Amino acid sequence: MTSCSMQMSEFGRFDLVLFIWLHDLWIDLMQETRMLMVSDVQDIIKGINHRSSPP
Secondary structure: OHHHHHHHHHHHHHHHHHHHHHHHHHHHHHHHHHHHHHHHHHHHHHHHHHHHOOO
């Protein structure tokens, strides 16, 4: 019984660590994606302005 409850607490702690790690990874990914999206949008706007302006 005691060994079973100990395993549960160990698993719970591992679960928490995994969740925190995934959460940090997700935040990093979102920030990088947002930066990429912003630079892509700027490139697209530059391309549109370049194309629409007469040579």
